[in-house]
Amino acid sequence: xxxxxxxxxxxxxxxxxxxxxxxxxxxxxxxxxxxxxxxxxxxxxxxxxxxxxxxxxxxxxxxxxxxxxxxxxxxxxxxxxxxxxxxxxxxxxxxxxxxxxxxxxxxxxxxxxxxxxxxxxxxxxxxxxxxxxxxxxxxxxxxxxxxxxxxxxxxxxxxxxxxxxxxxxxxxxxxxxxxxxxxxxxxxxxxxxxxxxxxxxxxxxxxxxxxxxxxxxxxxxxxxxxxxxxxxxxxxxxxxxxxxxxxxxxxxxxxxxxxx
Amino acid sequence: xxxxxxxxxxxxxxxxxxxxxxxxxxxxxxxxxxxxxxxxxxxxxxxxxxxxxxxxxxxxxxxxxxxxxxxxxxxxxxxxxxxxxxxxxxxxxxxxxxxxxxxxxxxxxxxxxxxxxxxxxxxxxxxxxxxxxxxxxxxxxxxxxxxxxxxxxxxxxxxxxxxxxxxxxxxxxxxxxxxxxxxxxxxxxxxxxxxxxxxxxxxxxxxxxxxxxxxxxxxxxxxxxxxxxxxxxxxxxxxxxxxxxxxxxxxxxxxxxxxxxxxxxxxxxxxxxxxxxxxx
Numbered sequence: 001x002x003x004x005x006x007x008x009x010x011x012x013x014x015x016x017x018x019x020x021x022x023x024x025x026x027x028x029x030x031x032x033x034x035x036x037x038x039x040x041x042x043x044x045x046x047x048x049x050x051x052x053x054x055x056x057x058x059x060x061x062x063x064x065x066x067x068x069x070x071x072x073x074x075x076x077x078x079x080x081x082x083x084x085x086x087x088x089x090x091x092x093x094x095x096x097x098x099x100x101x102x103x104x105x106x107x108x109x110x111x112x113x114x115x116x117x118x119x120x121x122x123x124x125x126x127x128x129x130x131x132x133x134x135x136x137x138x139x140x141x142x143x144x145x146x147x148x149x150x151x152x153x154x155x156x157x158x159x160x161x162x163x164x165x166x167x168x169x170x171x172x173x174x175x176x177x178x179x180x181x182x183x184x185x186x187x188x189x190x191x192x193x194x195x196x197x198x199x200x201x202x203x204x205x206x207x208x209x210x211x212x213x214x215x216x217x218x219x220x221x222x223x224x225x226x227x228x229x230x231x232x233x234x235x236x237x238x239x240x241x242x243x244x245x246x247x248x249x250x251x252x253x254x255x256x257x258x259x260x
Numbered sequence: 261x262x263x264x265x266x267x268x269x270x271x272x273x274x275x276x277x278x279x280x281x282x283x284x285x286x287x288x289x290x291x292x293x294x295x296x297x298x299x300x301x302x303x304x305x306x307x308x309x310x311x312x313x314x315x316x317x318x319x320x321x322x323x324x325x326x327x328x329x330x331x332x333x334x335x336x337x338x339x340x341x342x343x344x345x346x347x348x349x350x351x352x353x354x355x356x357x358x359x360x361x362x363x364x365x366x367x368x369x370x371x372x373x374x375x376x377x378x379x380x381x382x383x384x385x386x387x388x389x390x391x392x393x394x395x396x397x398x399x400x401x402x403x404x405x406x407x408x409x410x411x412x413x414x415x416x417x418x419x420x421x422x423x424x425x426x427x428x429x430x431x432x433x434x435x436x437x438x439x440x441x442x443x444x445x446x447x448x449x450x451x452x453x454x455x456x457x458x459x460x461x462x463x464x465x466x467x468x469x470x471x472x473x474x475x476x477x478x479x480x481x482x483x484x485x486x487x488x489x490x491x492x493x494x495x496x497x498x499x500x501x502x503x504x505x506x507x508x509x510x511x512x513x514x515x516x517x518x519x520x521x522x523x524x525x526x527x528x529x530x531x532x533x534x535x536x537x538x539x540x
Contacts (some may be wrong), residue, residue: 130359132319134372135376136373141376
Protein backbone atom coordinates (compact mmCIF):
# COMPACT_ATOMS: atom_id res chain seq x y z
CA UNK A 1 0.00 0.00 0.00
CA UNK A 2 2.80 2.35 1.00
CA UNK A 3 4.67 1.48 -2.20
CA UNK A 4 1.56 2.13 -4.23
CA UNK A 5 1.15 5.57 -2.64
CA UNK A 6 4.83 6.33 -3.13
CA UNK A 7 4.66 5.41 -6.83
CA UNK A 8 1.49 7.43 -7.25
CA UNK A 9 3.17 10.44 -5.64
CA UNK A 10 6.24 10.03 -7.80
CA UNK A 11 4.09 9.86 -10.92
CA UNK A 12 2.18 12.97 -9.87
CA UNK A 13 5.39 14.92 -9.22
CA UNK A 14 6.83 13.77 -12.55
CA UNK A 15 3.65 14.76 -14.44
CA UNK A 16 3.49 18.19 -12.81
CA UNK A 17 7.20 18.73 -13.48
CA UNK A 18 6.82 17.80 -17.19
CA UNK A 19 3.77 20.05 -17.52
CA UNK A 20 5.65 22.91 -15.86
CA UNK A 21 8.69 22.41 -18.09
CA UNK A 22 6.55 22.26 -21.22
CA UNK A 23 4.72 25.45 -20.16
CA UNK A 24 7.96 27.37 -19.61
CA UNK A 25 9.30 25.95 -22.87
CA UNK A 26 6.21 27.15 -24.76
CA UNK A 27 6.32 30.61 -23.20
CA UNK A 28 10.02 31.07 -23.96
CA UNK A 29 9.58 29.84 -27.53
CA UNK A 30 6.60 32.07 -28.25
CA UNK A 31 8.15 35.16 -26.70
CA UNK A 32 11.48 34.64 -28.42
CA UNK A 33 10.41 35.04 -32.03
CA UNK A 34 13.46 35.79 -34.20
CA UNK A 35 13.65 39.15 -35.95
CA UNK A 36 12.10 39.49 -39.40
CA UNK A 37 15.40 39.36 -41.33
CA UNK A 38 16.45 36.04 -39.80
CA UNK A 39 13.07 34.68 -38.80
CA UNK A 40 10.98 34.98 -41.94
CA UNK A 41 13.12 32.68 -44.14
CA UNK A 42 13.17 30.13 -41.29
CA UNK A 43 9.37 30.32 -40.98
CA UNK A 44 8.94 29.89 -44.75
CA UNK A 45 11.22 26.84 -44.71
CA UNK A 46 9.21 25.27 -41.89
CA UNK A 47 5.88 26.14 -43.52
CA UNK A 48 7.09 24.15 -46.50
CA UNK A 49 8.30 21.21 -44.37
CA UNK A 50 5.31 21.10 -42.05
CA UNK A 51 2.49 22.34 -44.30
CA UNK A 52 3.27 21.85 -47.97
CA UNK A 53 4.79 18.40 -47.53
CA UNK A 54 1.68 17.29 -45.61
CA UNK A 55 -0.59 18.34 -48.47
CA UNK A 56 -0.54 15.05 -50.38
CA UNK A 57 -1.66 12.93 -47.43
CA UNK A 58 -4.30 15.52 -46.48
CA UNK A 59 -5.73 15.81 -50.00
CA UNK A 60 -5.80 12.05 -50.64
CA UNK A 61 -7.32 11.29 -47.22
CA UNK A 62 -9.86 14.09 -47.59
CA UNK A 63 -10.91 12.82 -51.00
CA UNK A 64 -11.44 9.24 -49.83
CA UNK A 65 -13.20 10.21 -46.62
CA UNK A 66 -15.54 12.51 -48.58
CA UNK A 67 -16.25 9.72 -51.06
CA UNK A 68 -16.97 7.23 -48.27
CA UNK A 69 -19.26 9.75 -46.58
CA UNK A 70 -21.09 10.27 -49.85
CA UNK A 71 -21.54 6.57 -50.36
CA UNK A 72 -22.60 5.75 -46.79
CA UNK A 73 -24.83 8.82 -46.61
CA UNK A 74 -26.58 7.92 -49.85
CA UNK A 75 -27.24 4.31 -48.73
CA UNK A 76 -28.71 5.57 -45.48
CA UNK A 77 -30.75 8.49 -46.83
CA UNK A 78 -32.12 6.79 -49.92
CA UNK A 79 -34.28 4.52 -47.71
CA UNK A 80 -36.10 7.64 -46.49
CA UNK A 81 -36.16 9.31 -49.90
CA UNK A 82 -33.91 12.08 -48.58
CA UNK A 83 -30.82 11.51 -50.72
CA UNK A 84 -30.90 15.21 -51.69
CA UNK A 85 -29.70 15.96 -48.14
CA UNK A 86 -26.40 14.19 -48.84
CA UNK A 87 -24.60 17.48 -49.52
CA UNK A 88 -25.72 18.84 -46.16
CA UNK A 89 -24.65 15.66 -44.38
CA UNK A 90 -21.21 15.47 -46.01
CA UNK A 91 -20.50 19.17 -45.46
CA UNK A 92 -21.59 19.29 -41.82
CA UNK A 93 -19.72 16.08 -40.95
CA UNK A 94 -16.53 17.33 -42.57
CA UNK A 95 -16.61 20.96 -41.50
CA UNK A 96 -17.67 20.32 -37.92
CA UNK A 97 -15.86 17.08 -37.09
CA UNK A 98 -13.89 15.04 -39.55
CA UNK A 99 -12.02 17.92 -41.16
CA UNK A 100 -10.30 19.19 -37.99
CA UNK A 101 -10.08 15.79 -36.24
CA UNK A 102 -8.71 13.65 -39.08
CA UNK A 103 -6.37 16.45 -40.17
CA UNK A 104 -5.17 16.67 -36.55
CA UNK A 105 -4.50 12.94 -36.43
CA UNK A 106 -2.76 12.92 -39.82
CA UNK A 107 -0.81 16.03 -38.88
CA UNK A 108 0.41 14.35 -35.68
CA UNK A 109 1.52 11.27 -37.61
CA UNK A 110 3.10 13.04 -40.58
CA UNK A 111 4.43 16.42 -39.38
CA UNK A 112 4.47 15.92 -35.58
CA UNK A 113 6.59 12.78 -35.65
CA UNK A 114 8.98 14.39 -38.16
CA UNK A 115 9.38 17.46 -35.92
CA UNK A 116 10.09 15.34 -32.85
CA UNK A 117 12.60 13.13 -34.65
CA UNK A 118 14.38 16.10 -36.22
CA UNK A 119 14.70 18.07 -32.98
CA UNK A 120 15.61 14.92 -31.01
CA UNK A 121 18.36 14.10 -33.47
CA UNK A 122 19.66 17.66 -33.35
CA UNK A 123 19.85 17.27 -29.58
CA UNK A 124 21.57 13.87 -29.79
CA UNK A 125 24.21 15.20 -32.20
CA UNK A 126 24.84 18.23 -29.95
CA UNK A 127 23.62 20.69 -32.60
CA UNK A 128 21.34 22.42 -30.10
CA UNK A 129 24.09 22.59 -27.48
CA UNK A 130 26.57 23.98 -30.00
CA UNK A 131 24.00 26.60 -30.98
CA UNK A 132 23.68 27.64 -27.31
CA UNK A 133 27.44 27.92 -27.03
CA UNK A 134 27.52 30.12 -30.14
CA UNK A 135 25.20 32.52 -28.36
CA UNK A 136 22.19 31.46 -30.44
CA UNK A 137 19.07 30.54 -28.52
CA UNK A 138 17.74 27.26 -30.01
CA UNK A 139 14.26 28.10 -28.73
CA UNK A 140 14.25 31.14 -31.00
CA UNK A 141 16.15 29.69 -33.90
CA UNK A 142 14.84 26.11 -34.05
CA UNK A 143 11.69 25.80 -31.97
CA UNK A 144 9.83 29.09 -32.60
CA UNK A 145 9.68 28.80 -36.44
CA UNK A 146 8.46 25.22 -36.16
CA UNK A 147 5.81 26.13 -33.61
CA UNK A 148 4.48 29.00 -35.71
CA UNK A 149 4.60 26.90 -38.88
CA UNK A 150 2.45 24.26 -37.15
CA UNK A 151 -0.02 26.86 -35.84
CA UNK A 152 -0.41 28.40 -39.30
CA UNK A 153 -0.43 25.18 -41.35
CA UNK A 154 -2.93 23.11 -39.41
CA UNK A 155 -6.08 25.29 -39.92
CA UNK A 156 -5.22 25.68 -43.61
CA UNK A 157 -4.74 21.94 -44.01
CA UNK A 158 -8.05 21.26 -42.22
CA UNK A 159 -9.85 23.66 -44.57
CA UNK A 160 -8.26 22.00 -47.61
CA UNK A 161 -9.27 18.61 -46.18
CA UNK A 162 -12.90 19.69 -45.84
CA UNK A 163 -13.05 21.26 -49.31
CA UNK A 164 -11.55 18.18 -50.98
CA UNK A 165 -13.83 15.93 -48.89
CA UNK A 166 -16.94 17.81 -50.02
CA UNK A 167 -15.74 17.51 -53.59
CA UNK A 168 -15.24 13.75 -53.03
CA UNK A 169 -18.78 13.49 -51.63
CA UNK A 170 -20.10 15.30 -54.69
CA UNK A 171 -18.20 12.99 -57.05
CA UNK A 172 -19.88 9.96 -55.49
CA UNK A 173 -23.29 11.47 -54.73
CA UNK A 174 -23.85 13.57 -57.86
CA UNK A 175 -21.64 12.13 -60.59
CA UNK A 176 -21.90 8.47 -59.65
CA UNK A 177 -25.18 7.91 -57.80
CA UNK A 178 -27.19 10.56 -59.65
CA UNK A 179 -28.31 12.90 -56.87
CA UNK A 180 -29.51 16.19 -58.36
CA UNK A 181 -26.63 18.67 -58.27
CA UNK A 182 -28.84 21.65 -57.47
CA UNK A 183 -30.26 19.93 -54.37
CA UNK A 184 -26.77 18.85 -53.30
CA UNK A 185 -25.41 22.41 -53.22
CA UNK A 186 -28.64 24.17 -52.22
CA UNK A 187 -29.17 21.96 -49.15
CA UNK A 188 -25.57 22.49 -48.17
CA UNK A 189 -25.83 26.24 -48.58
CA UNK A 190 -29.03 26.52 -46.58
CA UNK A 191 -27.92 24.33 -43.66
CA UNK A 192 -24.24 25.11 -43.18
CA UNK A 193 -23.78 28.26 -41.13
CA UNK A 194 -20.52 30.13 -41.51
CA UNK A 195 -20.35 31.15 -37.87
CA UNK A 196 -21.75 28.04 -36.20
CA UNK A 197 -20.16 25.41 -38.41
CA UNK A 198 -17.28 26.71 -40.50
CA UNK A 199 -15.84 29.06 -37.89
CA UNK A 200 -16.19 26.52 -35.09
CA UNK A 201 -14.42 23.96 -37.26
CA UNK A 202 -11.60 26.43 -37.90
CA UNK A 203 -11.34 27.15 -34.15
CA UNK A 204 -11.08 23.42 -33.50
CA UNK A 205 -8.30 23.05 -36.07
CA UNK A 206 -6.40 26.01 -34.55
CA UNK A 207 -6.59 24.37 -31.11
CA UNK A 208 -5.50 20.98 -32.50
CA UNK A 209 -2.66 22.59 -34.45
CA UNK A 210 -1.47 24.41 -31.34
CA UNK A 211 -1.57 21.30 -29.14
CA UNK A 212 -0.09 18.87 -31.69
CA UNK A 213 2.83 21.17 -32.58
CA UNK A 214 3.49 21.98 -28.94
CA UNK A 215 3.60 18.29 -28.02
CA UNK A 216 5.81 17.47 -31.02
CA UNK A 217 8.47 20.13 -30.46
CA UNK A 218 8.50 19.65 -26.69
CA UNK A 219 8.91 15.88 -26.96
CA UNK A 220 11.82 16.39 -29.36
CA UNK A 221 13.48 19.02 -27.17
CA UNK A 222 12.93 17.03 -23.98
CA UNK A 223 13.92 13.64 -25.44
CA UNK A 224 16.73 11.52 -24.06
CA UNK A 225 19.52 12.09 -26.61
CA UNK A 226 19.92 8.47 -27.70
CA UNK A 227 18.40 6.47 -30.55
CA UNK A 228 16.06 4.76 -28.08
CA UNK A 229 15.14 8.10 -26.50
CA UNK A 230 14.22 9.59 -29.89
CA UNK A 231 12.15 6.52 -30.72
CA UNK A 232 10.26 6.85 -27.42
CA UNK A 233 9.75 10.59 -27.95
CA UNK A 234 8.38 10.07 -31.48
CA UNK A 235 5.95 7.43 -30.24
CA UNK A 236 4.86 9.71 -27.40
CA UNK A 237 4.23 12.54 -29.85
CA UNK A 238 1.86 10.47 -31.97
CA UNK A 239 0.07 8.90 -28.98
CA UNK A 240 -0.28 12.08 -26.89
CA UNK A 241 -1.28 14.20 -29.89
CA UNK A 242 -3.92 11.71 -31.03
CA UNK A 243 -5.38 11.44 -27.55
CA UNK A 244 -5.29 15.20 -27.11
CA UNK A 245 -7.06 15.75 -30.44
CA UNK A 246 -9.82 13.25 -29.61
CA UNK A 247 -10.24 14.43 -26.03
CA UNK A 248 -10.24 18.12 -26.93
CA UNK A 249 -12.64 17.45 -29.78
CA UNK A 250 -15.18 16.13 -27.29
CA UNK A 251 -14.71 19.15 -25.01
CA UNK A 252 -14.91 21.65 -27.87
CA UNK A 253 -17.92 19.93 -29.42
CA UNK A 254 -19.67 20.01 -26.06
CA UNK A 255 -18.95 23.72 -25.72
CA UNK A 256 -19.70 24.71 -29.32
CA UNK A 257 -22.58 22.53 -30.43
CA UNK A 258 -24.52 21.65 -27.29
CA UNK A 259 -27.36 23.87 -26.17
CA UNK A 260 -27.13 23.71 -22.37
CA UNK B 261 44.64 37.31 -8.61
CA UNK B 262 42.58 39.05 -11.25
CA UNK B 263 41.70 42.70 -11.16
CA UNK B 264 38.18 43.29 -12.44
CA UNK B 265 37.69 46.59 -14.23
CA UNK B 266 41.25 46.58 -15.47
CA UNK B 267 41.91 45.36 -19.00
CA UNK B 268 44.72 43.11 -17.80
CA UNK B 269 43.47 40.13 -15.86
CA UNK B 270 45.87 37.29 -15.16
CA UNK B 271 43.15 34.64 -15.18
CA UNK B 272 40.52 34.51 -17.88
CA UNK B 273 38.39 32.09 -15.89
CA UNK B 274 38.24 31.77 -12.12
CA UNK B 275 36.19 29.08 -10.42
CA UNK B 276 35.90 29.41 -6.66
CA UNK B 277 34.42 26.97 -4.15
CA UNK B 278 32.25 25.31 -6.76
CA UNK B 279 30.22 22.22 -5.96
CA UNK B 280 28.07 20.42 -8.48
CA UNK B 281 26.09 17.23 -8.19
CA UNK B 282 23.72 15.26 -10.39
CA UNK B 283 21.08 13.56 -8.31
CA UNK B 284 22.90 11.95 -5.39
CA UNK B 285 26.22 11.87 -7.21
CA UNK B 286 28.66 14.59 -6.21
CA UNK B 287 30.73 15.48 -9.28
CA UNK B 288 32.68 18.51 -7.98
CA UNK B 289 33.25 19.17 -4.32
CA UNK B 290 34.28 22.71 -3.51
CA UNK B 291 36.86 23.11 -6.29
CA UNK B 292 38.97 26.10 -7.27
CA UNK B 293 40.25 26.29 -10.86
CA UNK B 294 42.20 29.04 -12.62
CA UNK B 295 42.45 29.30 -16.41
CA UNK B 296 45.23 31.76 -17.32
CA UNK B 297 44.56 34.33 -20.01
CA UNK B 298 46.09 33.75 -23.45
CA UNK B 299 47.34 30.27 -22.57
CA UNK B 300 46.41 26.72 -23.50
CA UNK B 301 45.08 24.95 -20.42
CA UNK B 302 44.41 21.22 -20.35
CA UNK B 303 41.83 19.75 -18.03
CA UNK B 304 42.65 16.11 -17.46
CA UNK B 305 41.59 13.26 -15.28
CA UNK B 306 40.26 9.71 -15.28
CA UNK B 307 37.07 8.89 -17.19
CA UNK B 308 33.85 9.99 -15.55
CA UNK B 309 35.39 12.70 -13.39
CA UNK B 310 33.29 15.42 -15.04
CA UNK B 311 35.77 17.16 -17.35
CA UNK B 312 33.14 17.81 -20.02
CA UNK B 313 30.72 18.81 -17.26
CA UNK B 314 33.27 21.41 -16.18
CA UNK B 315 33.26 22.90 -19.70
CA UNK B 316 29.46 23.06 -19.60
CA UNK B 317 29.60 24.74 -16.21
CA UNK B 318 32.02 27.34 -17.59
CA UNK B 319 29.65 27.93 -20.51
CA UNK B 320 26.76 28.22 -17.99
CA UNK B 321 24.84 25.42 -19.68
CA UNK B 322 24.77 23.88 -16.23
CA UNK B 323 24.47 25.73 -12.93
CA UNK B 324 26.48 24.64 -9.90
CA UNK B 325 24.79 24.26 -6.54
CA UNK B 326 27.52 26.32 -4.87
CA UNK B 327 30.41 28.62 -5.71
CA UNK B 328 31.21 31.17 -8.39
CA UNK B 329 32.40 31.09 -12.00
CA UNK B 330 33.92 34.26 -13.37
CA UNK B 331 34.71 34.50 -17.08
CA UNK B 332 36.70 37.55 -18.18
CA UNK B 333 35.67 39.37 -15.03
CA UNK B 334 31.97 38.60 -15.55
CA UNK B 335 30.02 36.50 -13.06
CA UNK B 336 28.36 34.03 -15.42
CA UNK B 337 26.00 32.63 -12.82
CA UNK B 338 24.28 35.94 -12.20
CA UNK B 339 23.56 36.66 -15.87
CA UNK B 340 20.02 36.61 -17.20
CA UNK B 341 19.13 34.37 -20.14
CA UNK B 342 19.53 37.11 -22.78
CA UNK B 343 22.74 38.48 -21.22
CA UNK B 344 24.16 34.97 -21.14
CA UNK B 345 23.58 34.46 -24.87
CA UNK B 346 25.31 37.77 -25.56
CA UNK B 347 28.22 36.81 -23.28
CA UNK B 348 28.59 33.48 -25.06
CA UNK B 349 29.31 35.26 -28.35
CA UNK B 350 32.87 35.78 -27.14
CA UNK B 351 33.41 32.08 -26.48
CA UNK B 352 33.47 29.06 -28.73
CA UNK B 353 33.31 25.37 -28.05
CA UNK B 354 34.52 22.51 -30.18
CA UNK B 355 32.39 19.45 -29.51
CA UNK B 356 33.61 15.89 -29.63
CA UNK B 357 31.14 15.09 -32.41
CA UNK B 358 31.81 18.36 -34.25
CA UNK B 359 28.07 19.17 -33.98
CA UNK B 360 27.91 20.55 -37.51
CA UNK B 361 24.43 21.40 -38.77
CA UNK B 362 23.59 18.46 -40.97
CA UNK B 363 21.30 20.42 -43.33
CA UNK B 364 23.93 23.07 -44.17
CA UNK B 365 27.03 22.86 -46.37
CA UNK B 366 30.49 23.30 -44.91
CA UNK B 367 30.51 26.94 -46.07
CA UNK B 368 27.12 27.67 -44.54
CA UNK B 369 28.09 25.94 -41.29
CA UNK B 370 31.10 28.21 -40.89
CA UNK B 371 29.12 31.26 -42.02
CA UNK B 372 26.31 30.53 -39.53
CA UNK B 373 27.62 32.56 -36.54
CA UNK B 374 28.45 35.49 -38.83
CA UNK B 375 24.98 35.53 -40.35
CA UNK B 376 23.32 35.36 -36.93
CA UNK B 377 25.50 37.78 -35.00
CA UNK B 378 26.68 40.31 -37.57
CA UNK B 379 25.25 42.52 -40.29
CA UNK B 380 28.25 42.00 -42.58
CA UNK B 381 27.69 42.10 -46.34
CA UNK B 382 27.72 38.81 -48.19
CA UNK B 383 31.10 39.31 -49.89
CA UNK B 384 32.76 39.99 -46.54
CA UNK B 385 31.15 36.91 -45.00
CA UNK B 386 32.50 34.90 -47.93
CA UNK B 387 36.03 36.24 -47.42
CA UNK B 388 36.03 35.55 -43.68
CA UNK B 389 34.66 32.02 -44.12
CA UNK B 390 37.25 31.20 -46.79
CA UNK B 391 40.03 32.58 -44.57
CA UNK B 392 38.95 30.40 -41.65
CA UNK B 393 38.54 27.35 -43.88
CA UNK B 394 41.98 28.03 -45.31
CA UNK B 395 43.40 28.22 -41.78
CA UNK B 396 42.20 24.66 -41.12
CA UNK B 397 43.25 23.50 -44.59
CA UNK B 398 39.75 22.79 -45.90
CA UNK B 399 38.96 25.69 -48.21
CA UNK B 400 38.47 23.17 -51.01
CA UNK B 401 35.76 21.35 -49.04
CA UNK B 402 33.45 24.36 -48.79
CA UNK B 403 30.66 22.84 -50.90
CA UNK B 404 30.58 19.45 -49.17
CA UNK B 405 27.81 18.39 -46.81
CA UNK B 406 28.74 17.22 -43.26
CA UNK B 407 27.77 13.64 -44.19
CA UNK B 408 30.54 13.66 -46.83
CA UNK B 409 33.33 14.53 -44.36
CA UNK B 410 35.69 12.22 -42.47
CA UNK B 411 35.93 12.45 -38.67
CA UNK B 412 39.11 14.55 -38.83
CA UNK B 413 37.66 16.91 -41.44
CA UNK B 414 34.46 17.32 -39.39
CA UNK B 415 36.52 18.33 -36.37
CA UNK B 416 38.52 20.85 -38.44
CA UNK B 417 35.40 22.38 -40.00
CA UNK B 418 33.88 22.63 -36.52
CA UNK B 419 37.09 24.35 -35.41
CA UNK B 420 36.80 26.84 -38.29
CA UNK B 421 33.20 27.56 -37.22
CA UNK B 422 34.27 27.93 -33.58
CA UNK B 423 36.87 30.58 -34.41
CA UNK B 424 34.93 32.43 -37.11
CA UNK B 425 33.90 35.23 -34.72
CA UNK B 426 37.44 35.40 -33.27
CA UNK B 427 36.32 34.43 -29.75
CA UNK B 428 38.34 35.31 -26.69
CA UNK B 429 37.90 31.79 -25.29
CA UNK B 430 37.76 28.45 -27.09
CA UNK B 431 36.92 25.23 -25.26
CA UNK B 432 37.84 21.91 -26.85
CA UNK B 433 35.99 18.79 -25.73
CA UNK B 434 38.13 15.73 -26.45
CA UNK B 435 39.42 17.10 -29.77
CA UNK B 436 41.74 14.13 -30.41
CA UNK B 437 39.30 11.30 -29.60
CA UNK B 438 38.98 8.78 -32.42
CA UNK B 439 41.44 10.60 -34.70
CA UNK B 440 44.15 8.93 -36.79
CA UNK B 441 47.74 10.07 -36.12
CA UNK B 442 47.78 12.50 -39.05
CA UNK B 443 44.48 14.17 -38.11
CA UNK B 444 45.61 14.27 -34.47
CA UNK B 445 48.90 15.92 -35.42
CA UNK B 446 47.05 18.50 -37.52
CA UNK B 447 44.65 19.30 -34.68
CA UNK B 448 47.43 19.56 -32.09
CA UNK B 449 49.26 22.02 -34.30
CA UNK B 450 46.13 24.00 -35.13
CA UNK B 451 45.08 24.45 -31.51
CA UNK B 452 48.47 25.88 -30.56
CA UNK B 453 48.80 28.01 -33.70
CA UNK B 454 45.31 29.48 -33.47
CA UNK B 455 45.73 30.21 -29.78
CA UNK B 456 48.93 32.17 -30.41
CA UNK B 457 47.90 33.81 -33.68
CA UNK B 458 44.47 34.98 -32.49
CA UNK B 459 45.51 35.72 -28.90
CA UNK B 460 42.80 33.46 -27.51
CA UNK B 461 42.53 31.54 -24.28
CA UNK B 462 42.14 27.81 -24.89
CA UNK B 463 40.74 25.18 -22.56
CA UNK B 464 41.33 21.61 -23.62
CA UNK B 465 39.68 18.51 -22.20
CA UNK B 466 41.58 15.43 -23.27
CA UNK B 467 42.62 11.92 -22.36
CA UNK B 468 45.56 12.00 -24.71
CA UNK B 469 48.21 12.94 -22.17
CA UNK B 470 51.22 13.31 -24.44
CA UNK B 471 49.41 15.34 -27.14
CA UNK B 472 47.68 17.58 -24.62
CA UNK B 473 50.81 18.20 -22.58
CA UNK B 474 52.85 18.98 -25.69
CA UNK B 475 50.79 22.10 -26.38
CA UNK B 476 49.66 23.07 -22.87
CA UNK B 477 51.00 25.94 -20.80
CA UNK B 478 48.90 24.98 -17.81
CA UNK B 479 47.34 21.72 -16.64
CA UNK B 480 44.53 21.06 -14.21
CA UNK B 481 43.98 17.46 -13.11
CA UNK B 482 40.68 16.41 -11.60
CA UNK B 483 39.85 13.20 -9.76
CA UNK B 484 37.17 12.18 -7.26
CA UNK B 485 35.46 15.57 -7.47
CA UNK B 486 38.60 17.47 -6.46
CA UNK B 487 41.41 19.27 -8.23
CA UNK B 488 44.41 17.06 -7.41
CA UNK B 489 46.98 19.10 -9.27
CA UNK B 490 47.26 22.40 -11.07
CA UNK B 491 50.23 24.08 -12.70
CA UNK B 492 52.76 23.90 -15.51
CA UNK B 493 53.17 20.43 -17.11
CA UNK B 494 56.86 20.18 -16.10
CA UNK B 495 56.04 21.09 -12.49
CA UNK B 496 53.30 18.46 -12.25
CA UNK B 497 55.48 15.79 -13.81
CA UNK B 498 58.23 16.44 -11.26
CA UNK B 499 56.42 17.54 -8.14
CA UNK B 500 52.89 16.28 -8.55
CA UNK B 501 51.25 13.90 -6.09
CA UNK B 502 51.51 10.12 -6.68
CA UNK B 503 48.02 10.19 -8.20
CA UNK B 504 49.01 12.97 -10.61
CA UNK B 505 52.17 11.09 -11.58
CA UNK B 506 50.21 7.87 -12.09
CA UNK B 507 47.80 9.65 -14.42
CA UNK B 508 50.45 11.54 -16.38
CA UNK B 509 52.64 8.45 -16.78
CA UNK B 510 49.66 6.17 -17.52
CA UNK B 511 50.64 3.59 -14.88
CA UNK B 512 48.07 0.77 -14.52
CA UNK B 513 48.36 0.54 -10.73
CA UNK B 514 48.89 3.12 -8.03
CA UNK B 515 46.64 5.36 -5.98
CA UNK B 516 43.95 4.50 -8.56
CA UNK B 517 43.98 0.70 -8.16
CA UNK B 518 43.90 -1.67 -11.10
CA UNK B 519 41.52 -4.01 -9.26
CA UNK B 520 37.98 -3.20 -8.32
CA UNK B 521 37.62 -3.70 -4.53
CA UNK B 522 37.22 -7.43 -3.83
CA UNK B 523 37.88 -10.04 -1.17
CA UNK B 524 41.19 -11.89 -0.88
CA UNK B 525 42.05 -13.57 -4.21
CA UNK B 526 43.19 -16.92 -2.73
CA UNK B 527 40.23 -17.34 -0.41
CA UNK B 528 37.87 -16.25 -3.17
CA UNK B 529 39.18 -18.99 -5.48
CA UNK B 530 38.89 -21.60 -2.74
CA UNK B 531 35.43 -20.57 -1.61
CA UNK B 532 33.57 -22.70 -4.19
CA UNK B 533 31.19 -21.91 -7.03
CA UNK B 534 29.19 -18.68 -7.55
CA UNK B 535 25.92 -20.61 -7.30
CA UNK B 536 27.04 -22.12 -3.98
CA UNK B 537 27.71 -18.58 -2.74
CA UNK B 538 24.09 -17.65 -3.36
CA UNK B 539 22.94 -20.20 -0.79
CA UNK B 540 25.50 -19.38 1.91
